[in-house]
Amino acid sequence: KVxxxxxxxxxxxxxxxVQPSRCREEFKLRKVQNDKLKAEAKARGEKxxxxxxxxxxxPGFMVEGATLETVTPIPYxxxxxxxxxx
Numbered sequence: 001k002v003x004x005x006x007x008x009x010x011x012x013x014x015x016x017x018v019q020p021s022r023c024r025e026e027f028k029l030r031k032v033q034n035d036k037l038k039a040e041a042k043a044r045g046e047k048x049x050x051x052x053x054x055x056x057x058x059p060g061f062m063v064e065g066a067t068l069e070t071v072t073p074i075p076y077x078x079x080x081x082x083x084x085x086x
Contacts, residue, residue: 001007034050041048
């Protein structure tokens with residue numbers, strides 16, 4: 001698609017090198033599983049949500065073996081002296 005126009009292209013590839021797209025595989029598997037879950041929930045008389053949930057944040061952890069170093073700021077006058085002053 002170029003500037004709103006769909007351009008036809010011809011590609012020359014031997015049939016042995018053509019593979020079917022796998023882009024909908026996960027969707028099809030999820031659809032089958034959702035239908036099964038809905039049927040089970042309906043038999044129990046419940047209502048379920050089949051929406052996908054985003055992956056949450058990773059759990060926190062403590063960094064072991066790190067040594068703490070206290071850093072003190074340099075006074076402003078010393079910084080000017082190091083630069084050579086104005």
